[in-house]
Amino acid sequence: MSDLLVERKGTTAWITLNRPDARNALSMAVNIQLGELAVELDQDEDVRTIVITGAGDKAFCAGADLKERKNVPASETGPYINAIATAIGNVGAIRKPTICAMNGSAYGGGLELAMACDFRIGVEGSEVGLTEVRLGIMPGAGGTQRLPRLVGEARAKELILLGRRIPIARAHAIGLVNDVVARGQLHAAVEAMLTELAGCAPLSVIQAKTAVERGVDLTLDQGLELEHQCYEVTLYSSDRDEGLAAFAEGRPPQYQGR
Numbered sequence: 001m002s003d004l005l006v007e008r009k010g011t012t013a014w015i016t017l018n019r020p021d022a023r024n025a026l027s028m029a030v031n032i033q034l035g036e037l038a039v040e041l042d043q044d045e046d047v048r049t050i051v052i053t054g055a056g057d058k059a060f061c062a063g064a065d066l067k068e069r070k071n072v073p074a075s076e077t078g079p080y081i082n083a084i085a086t087a088i089g090n091v092g093a094i095r096k097p098t099i100c101a102m103n104g105s106a107y108g109g110g111l112e113l114a115m116a117c118d119f120r121i122g123v124e125g126s127e128v129g130l131t132e133v134r135l136g137i138m139p140g141a142g143g144t145q146r147l148p149r150l151v152g153e154a155r156a157k158e159l160i161l162l163g164r165r166i167p168i169a170r171a172h173a174i175g176l177v178n179d180v181v182a183r184g185q186l187h188a189a190v191e192a193m194l195t196e197l198a199g200c201a202p203l204s205v206i207q208a209k210t211a212v213e214r215g216v217d218l219t220l221d222q223g224l225e226l227e228h229q230c231y232e233v234t235l236y237s238s239d240r241d242e243g244l245a246a247f248a249e250g251r252p253p254q255y256q257g258r
Contacts, residue, residue: 020056031083038090053101063108092116129165202257
């Protein structure tokens with residue numbers, strides 16, 4: 001059975017890390033497949049939303065597969081590091097909305113993968129952490145950059161420099177995850193968010209996401225100009241016409257992503 005599963009449900013692609021016995025650790029093979037799949041799904045016009053989750057109930061993802069690297073000399077780890085960084089980078093570059101359904105704890109590269117998604121929904125009783133400094137390394141797949149942008153520099157330093165694992169409830173409190181639900185309610189919570197997204201114009205969501213992500217590091221004036229450029233794309237779209245028509249006619253819009 002494949003270590004990475006993909007299932008299409010309507011306009012949503014569900015990606016499942018399928019190595020429950022290894023706590024869904026990111027092996028070289030998984031990283032290569034995930035990196036390629038992220039690009040493929042981003043370009044697929046029939047896919048509007050993407051969910052990433054893990055198999056089993058022990059962990060969403062324990063991070064990089066350190067057992068695989070155990071006997072690899074430091075001088076030969078380049079391909080492994082590049083593979084995980086590319087995979088997570090490609091997920092982060094997806095233009096469409098992405099949801100991480102964290103079915104368990106997430107550490108190291110697993111948390112970096114979750115942070116590359118737009119939304120994170122965790123389950124009660126789980127933990128998260130960037131624990132690399134306790135292993136003599138450091139986050140190398142986006143953790144030092146994405147975490148401060150999500151929770152601020154002070155809290156990011158606390159988690160990264162101390163290698164702390166924190167309960168999912170605290171992760172929610174500091175803004176690292178969007179919601180925490182009972183384990184048996186995870187799928188329903190994700191489906192509820194997908195339903196909300198389905199009511200939004202796909203092109204509008206993509207452009208709004210672009211404005212937020214690219215604008216966060218710009219000056220206010222530059223960001224406002226970027227917002228204007230993104231708005232212009234939606235202004236002349238068929239979805240904009242459909243949205244106005246549906247509002248006037250009192251019916252749900254039928255967006256086409258154009």
